[in-house]
Amino acid sequence: MNKIQALKAFRPEDLFEVAKAILDSFKNERVFALYGKMGTGKTTLVKAFAEVLGSSDVVSSPTFSLVNEYDDRQGSTFYHFDFYRIKHVEEAFDIGFEEYLYSGKYCFLEWPEKISQLLPETYVYISIEVNENEERLVTFNLNENNHQEH
Ligand SMILES: Nc1ncnc2c1ncn2[C@@H]1O[C@H](COP(=O)(O)OP(=O)(O)OP(=O)(O)O)[C@@H](O)[C@H]1O
Ligand SMILES: [Mg+2]
Numbered sequence: 001m002n003k004i005q006a007l008k009a010f011r012p013e014d015l016f017e018v019a020k021a022i023l024d025s026f027k028n029e030r031v032f033a034l035y036g037k038m039g040t041g042k043t044t045l046v047k048a049f050a051e052v053l054g055s056s057d058v059v060s061s062p063t064f065s066l067v068n069e070y071d072d073r074q075g076s077t078f079y080h081f082d083f084y085r086i087k088h089v090e091e092a093f094d095i096g097f098e099e100y101l102y103s104g105k106y107c108f109l110e111w112p113e114k115i116s117q118l119l120p121e122t123y124v125y126i127s128i129e130v131n132e133n134e135e136r137l138v139t140f141n142l143n144e145n146n147h148q149e150h
Pocket of ligand 1: 009010012110135
């Protein structure tokens with residue numbers, strides 16, 4: 001049921017198909033948590049999601065805020081978070097993160113491990129790894145949170 005899928009992307013352009021496959025696999029999900037070390041391509045994958053959703057907005061990492069807001073083809077909104085710089089989980093509360101999460105709009109999260117306790121019960125777990133050939137392996141599956149204790 002909840003099988004792990006994996007796709008390769010050798011070039012950033014290949015991520016369009018990857019993003020499409022992920023969205024097609026989880027049509028009812030709206031929260032996508034992107035895990036991966038620095039520079040593996042999380043922002044680049046969010047760009048690909050934006051393309052698949054038909055956005056003509058320029059996607060770049062939120063630098064001065066935690067969230068960027070974009071419009072898709074239908075003029076509907078979706079959100080791109082980057083929690084890299086967050087020091088306390090309260091900062092996410094302060095921007096109303098939970099309202100975004102339950103807004104029913106697409107939410108793409110970079111560095112979700114920084115706010116792990118705020119993740120919803122169900123979300124799409126995405127991991128990006130780079131191999132020795134600079135090729136990206138994108139792994140994804142539905143995570144049904146079992147509220148692990150740390
Ligand atoms: N599939 C890919 N194939 C080749 N290069 C890629 C791929 N995806 C991303 N890159 C390149 O990797 C670099 C870093 O990408 P990106 O900024 O998306 O990483 P990131 O995971 O968001 O980093 P950070 O942790 O700093 O937020 C960029 O130069 C990008 O072009
Ligand atoms: Mg990034």
